[in-house]
Amino acid sequence: MAYSGSTAPNDLSAFWMPFTANRQFKSKPRMLVAAEGMHYTTADGRQVLDGTAGLWCCNAGHKRSKISEAVKAQVDELDYAPAFQMGHPKAFELASKVRDMAPKGMEHVFFTNSGSESVETALKLAIAYHKARGDAGRTRLIGRERGYHGVNFGGISVGGIVNNRKHFGTLLTGVDHLPHTHLPEQNAFTRGEPEHGAYLADELEDIVALHGAETIAAVIVEPVAGSTGVLIPPKGYLQKLREITKKHGILLIFDEVITGFGRLGAPFAADYFGVTPDLITTAKGLTNGVIPMGAVLTSSEVHDAFMNGPENMIELFHGYTYSGSPIAAACGIATLDTYREEGLFERAAELSSYWQEGLHALKDLPHVIDIRNLGLIGAVELESIPGKPTARAFQAFLDAYEKGVLIRTTGDIIAMSPPLIIEKSHIDQLFGTLADVLKSLD
Numbered sequence: 527m528a529y530s531g532s533t534a535p536n537d538l539s540a541f542w543m544p545f546t547a548n549r550q551f552k553s554k555p556r557m558l559v560a561a562e563g564m565h566y567t568t569a570d571g572r573q574v575l576d577g578t579a580g581l582w583c584c585n586a587g588h589k590r591s592k593i594s595e596a597v598k599a600q601v602d603e604l605d606y607a608p609a610f611q612m613g614h615p616k617a618f619e620l621a622s623k624v625r626d627m628a629p630k631g632m633e634h635v636f637f638t639n640s641g642s643e644s645v646e647t648a649l650k651l652a653i654a655y656h657k658a659r660g661d662a663g664r665t666r667l668i669g670r671e672r673g674y675h676g677v678n679f680g681g682i683s684v685g686g687i688v689n690n691r692k693h694f695g696t697l698l699t700g701v702d703h704l705p706h707t708h709l710p711e712q713n714a715f716t717r718g719e720p721e722h723g724a725y726l727a728d729e730l731e732d733i734v735a736l737h738g739a740e741t742i743a744a745v746i747v748e749p750v751a752g753s754t755g756v757l758i759p760p761k762g763y764l765q766k767l768r769e770i771t772k773k774h775g776i777l778l779i780f781d782e783v784i785t786g787f788g789r790l791g792a793p794f795a796a797d798y799f800g801v802t803p804d805l806i807t808t809a810k811g812l813t814n815g816v817i818p819m820g821a822v823l824t825s826s827e828v829h830d831a832f833m834n835g836p837e838n839m840i841e842l843f844h845g846y847t848y849s850g851s852p853i854a855a856a857c858g859i860a861t862l863d864t865y866r867e868e869g870l871f872e873r874a875a876e877l878s879s880y881w882q883e884g885l886h887a888l889k890d891l892p893h894v895i896d897i898r899n900l901g902l903i904g905a906v907e908l909e910s911i912p913g914k915p916t917a918r919a920f921q922a923f924l925d926a927y928e929k930g931v932l933i934r935t936t937g938d939i940i941a942m943s944p945p946l947i948i949e950k951s952h953i954d955q956l957f958g959t960l961a962d963v964l965k966s967l968d
């Protein structure tokens with residue numbers, strides 16, 4: 527039948543929503559229809575404070591005119607250009623800006639369209655890098671329990687969130703996992719980096735002994751694990767991981783999809799912790815969440831290993847139709863300029879102690895069993911209702927939304943990661959509302 531252009535009004539059935547309880551949502555939808563600054567507007571006309579920067583991505587807040595104008599202008603100037611064997615200026619300009627912002631030693635930028643694609647790209651680069659150097663036996667990939675590296679097959683294979691893996695078959699072979707770093711008995715209610723747990727990085731030595739360093743291509747970790755419920759690395763842990771990977775010729779990949787672009791009050795977590803990996807995966811804050819885009823940053827050593835052979839040959843058989851697309855690139859340029867001009871990373875650093883104190887003031891409220899924070903990231907872990915895991919935190923999310931504040935939950939953990947333009951009064955509102963919600967929960 528010819529498409530008539532008509533759809534039933536208010537029909538929610540066609541859209542299969544991602545990572546959503548579809549039936550529950552559609553029975554009582556939560557619709558956002560506009561956004562500006564720190565706030566969303568709901569379909570019923572309420573203002574909701576954005577405590578999560580969308581999904582950890584709108585670091586400069588919403589409806590930022592510089593970014594909107596750049597996107598609009600780009601649509602009119604050059605809407606799309608082929609990504610393979612052709613170029614356009616904005617992709618080069620954005621790559622240079624990312625490199626200039628990146629930790630020293632990260633010299634090259636490969637564009638993708640999401641965090642998941644950045645992860646797949648980094649994993650493939652790691653294996654291909656070793657092959658390009660004549661070390662083709664290094665194909666094994668090491669992730670970490672509770673890690674989140676997006677939803678594609680490589681990412682869920684190295685990832686360690688059970689529900690994201692167990693429905694999807696056998697996944698990649700040749701993958702092993704480090705233990706996670708969550709030690710609540712020793713570290714609960716730590717402000718910032720926990721004291722205990724650096725020794726968990728030594729488990730990499732056991733994995734190396736088991737498989738042989740000569741079979742291992744890369745280790746991938748989130749410097750701060752976000753989606754699993756905010757796990758801050760123990761003091762010295764990342765430094766140890768760097769030492770051990772270097773000693774064994776293993777590449778270290780930091781998945782900075784959440785921590786990149788100012789979340790910790792420094793451009794990247796690599797800067798914050800003073801640990802430089804070989805590859806960094808990014809997305810989200812790269813374009814303020816406005817246009818989908820990701821990027822993998824690499825050292826010259828990784829990049830240069832591919833730059834041999836005949837010059838008329840493609841060096842890397844990998845890329846996406848939209849890698850570095852003009853509109854995304856224009857959006858990224860305006861986003862990075864906004865961060866710099868408004869000093870938003872410095873602002874995040876300045877606000878982080880106020881954020882920390884406000885968050886930890888929730889300590890004695892009902893059901894709270896741990897609080898964790900770093901930069902402008904915070905998490906409150908609740909005791910689960912027996913036999914009903916996730917229910918208590920999800921109720922908190924619903925109640926907070928009704929009271930005008932957007933938070934996120936994973937399991938029974940409430941996670942918050944506001945735009946870096948947040949004011950102290952917003953922080954007070956966010957934690958004040960959360961306190962009210964926690965007091966009234968079953």
Ligand SMILES: Cc1ncc(COP(=O)(O)O)c(C=O)c1O
Pocket residue numbers: 639640641642643645674675676677748752753781782783784809810
């Ligand atoms: C650390 C990390 N890696 C990868 C991803 C996947 O990003 P995307 O949803 O853009 O594919 C996320 C998303 O939250 C993430 O937090």
